[in-house]
Amino acid sequence: MAKQKQAVFRFYAELNDFLPGPLRQRDQVYHFWGNPAVKDAIEALGVPHPEVDLILVNQRSVDFAYRLQDGDRVAVYPVFELLDIQTVTRLRPEPLRRVKFILDCNLGKLARKLRMLGFDCLYQNNYQDEEIVQIALKERRIILTRDVGLLKNRAVTHGYWVRSTRPPAQVKEVLQKFDLFRRIQPFSRCLECNGVIEPVDKGDVEDALPQRVRQTFNTFYRCKRCKKIYWQGSHHEPPV
Structure with a gap:
């Protein structure tokens, strides 16, 4: 009869947010049959793979496809958006620099x-x-x-x-x-549709403005996509 195997996992930093309180910041034993992919084991323990960017098995960097072996010690680290870890195996494509x-x-x-x-x-x-x-x-x-x-x-x-x-x-x-x-570029996106906001001449939008706004403000912006009009403070008031 095949013998059940086990590996010891340790999750670091904010990955512990996904674990039950008693299992945070400590080693935990994972029991398994065969040789499952380490990715499957990590998610079975509760941590979604996009939050992981580095796995060390027995102090060696591996990818998600690595097959667990009996007695492995697995250290799992979160995404390093701000650190250079080029010398080890990244588990995702490069960070999206245009966020x-x-x-x-x-x-x-x-x-x-x-x-x-x-x-x-x-x-x-x-x-x-x-x-x-x-x-x-x-x-x-x-x-x-x-x-x-x-x-x-x-x-x-x-x-x-x-x-x-x-x-x-x-x-x-x-x-x-x-x-x-x-x-941060405040008030450059439309709150309603996510379109880009650009300056617009008052004369081009004057007919669409409430009388109070027309009399009070001179600087206006308009969403390129949905054409909503913004003025000073209008990100805090309902736009036209």
């Missing part, structure tokens, strides 16, 4: 706030999971989600599970995770 996002149905408020800061964010409250994955792959977008299961789709290459449940904290979390503070 674009697609958000799931749970993150509408976050999408709006990131657009306000100038980030390209696709969001619809009726996106299906498979649609999100396909758009992300086609347009090289990073998936932001509150659904760990979405990130376990084997086709996903770039994704992040947003830990916080409060939109202001979510914004800070995403900015820190992807080192975006220097890329």
Whole structure:
């Protein structure tokens, strides 16, 4: 009779967010039959693969296809967006230096706030999971989600599970995770459709403005896509 095998796993840094409290920051034994891929073992333990960027087995860098052996010691590290680890085996394509996002149905408020800061964010409250994955792959977008299961789709290459449940904290979390503070360009994206906002002459939009706005403001912007008009403060007021 075949003997059940085991390997010892240790997850580092924020990967512990996916583990039950008693298993965080400590070794855990994984029992298995045959020789499963290390990727499958990692996800069976609760960690989605897009959050992983480095695996060391017995202190040697391996990729997701590595087949577990009895007695292996496996160290799993999170995505290093800010560090150079070129000398070891990266598990994803290179980081997306032109940062674009697609958000799931749970993150509408976050999408709006990131657009306000100038980030390209696709969001619809009726996106299906498979649609999100396909758009992300086609347009090289990073998936932001509150659904760990979405990130376990084997086709996903770039994704992040947003830990916080409060939109202001979510914004800070995403900015820190992807080192975006220097890329903020406030009020350059339409809050409604994600289109690019550009300056427009007052005379070109005057007929569409409320009387109060026409009398008070002289500087205006218009979304190139949906044609909504913005003026000073209108990202905090309903646009035309």
